[in-house]
Amino acid sequence: MADRSSRRWPALELTHPTTLDPIAEALLTVLDGLDVSGIEEQARDRWSVHFGSTAARDRAARLLADRFSPATVTVRPIDVPDEAWAERSQAALRAIQIGRLTIAPPWDVPEHTPADEIIVIEPSTGFGTGHHASTRLCLVALQELMLVGRSVLDLGTGSAVLALAAGRLGADVVTAVDVDPDAVAAARSNLARDPRGRAVRVILADIRELRDLRADIVVANVTGGFLVDASAQILALVEPGGQLVISGFTAEQASAVRAAFGDAVTVGARHEEEGWVALRLTARASGSEIAPDELQHGDRGQ
Numbered sequence: 001m002a003d004r005s006s007r008r009w010p011a012l013e014l015t016h017p018t019t020l021d022p023i024a025e026a027l028l029t030v031l032d033g034l035d036v037s038g039i040e041e042q043a044r045d046r047w048s049v050h051f052g053s054t055a056a057r058d059r060a061a062r063l064l065a066d067r068f069s070p071a072t073v074t075v076r077p078i079d080v081p082d083e084a085w086a087e088r089s090q091a092a093l094r095a096i097q098i099g100r101l102t103i104a105p106p107w108d109v110p111e112h113t114p115a116d117e118i119i120v121i122e123p124s125t126g127f128g129t130g131h132h133a134s135t136r137l138c139l140v141a142l143q144e145l146m147l148v149g150r151s152v153l154d155l156g157t158g159s160a161v162l163a164l165a166a167g168r169l170g171a172d173v174v175t176a177v178d179v180d181p182d183a184v185a186a187a188r189s190n191l192a193r194d195p196r197g198r199a200v201r202v203i204l205a206d207i208r209e210l211r212d213l214r215a216d217i218v219v220a221n222v223t224g225g226f227l228v229d230a231s232a233q234i235l236a237l238v239e240p241g242g243q244l245v246i247s248g249f250t251a252e253q254a255s256a257v258r259a260a261f262g263d264a265v266t267v268g269a270r271h272e273e274e275g276w277v278a279l280r281l282t283a284r285a286s287g288s289e290i291a292p293d294e295l296q297h298g299d300r301g302q
Contacts, residue, residue, distance in 0.1 A: 010077070012049045034060045048078070103131075137273055155177050174200045175213070207234065
């Protein structure tokens with residue numbers, strides 16, 4: 001086993017004005033939507049924000065740079081010693097129930113909940129644990145669908161919590177995809193501890209480069225910007241008449257995300273929590289007409 005003291009983790013050092021509390025609040029709002037494993041306050045104006053992978057850190061750095069000017073927030077990539085920070089930052093996490101599913105860390109598995117309703121996820125990997133609002137929204141949307149005997153594709157799988165949920169809900173074939181090797185490793189680790197995990201296929205790939213792969217139901221809990229940029233590639237992965245569940249974007253981004261998918265889909269449901277949004281969309285069957293009432297329903301779902 002590797003010496004813990006020699007292990008280092010990717011992080012961002014963020015410095016911001018101590019006199020501007022709204023800046024700190026805005027930072028926390030942005031960070032809440034990223035693959036953050038823990039935040040340590042080194043000083044009131046300096047935070048060390050830890051990530052499970054270099055790729056996650058680099059994505060966060062780009063998003064923060066786009067949101068804040070250097071005069072407001074300085075963003076500096078760093079690598080920090082292990083020092084058990086992940087265990088400390090995740091130790092307070094407890095099992096949560098979303099509909100008929102319970103997402104639990106290994107140390108808080110409910111004793112009286114049926115095993116088929118529990119998904120155990122190791123939070124210290126730094127990928128989705130089910131505690132973020134966008135993940136919860138996707139779990140709600142998936143439970144609205146009939147998954148029995150269907151094929152499901154989980155794009156940007158992270159910890160594989162949504163892929164495992166699809167299997168629990170009766171999906172016949174589940175494929176999980178992520179471009180980050182660390183995410184794929186985390187997903188495989190969680191799948192290995194789950195009795196039904198062997199039924200999930202994990203692929204290391206860029207979503208935009210997938211070929212010859214389609215599913216009845218596609219779920220993509222990524223970011224609003226990515227959904228807009230890759231909407232055409234994502235739509236190509238949904239069987240005609242199939243369902244698409246998308247999240248990872250805020251209420252302010254929802255209209256742009258919906259517009260990116262255009263008339264190729266209709267909106268079945270919109271869910272919102274803590275300013276985050278999930279849309280459940282239906283892909284039009286080939287050659288189908290756009291009825292006026294469908295357009296109206298779609299507008300209401302934006």
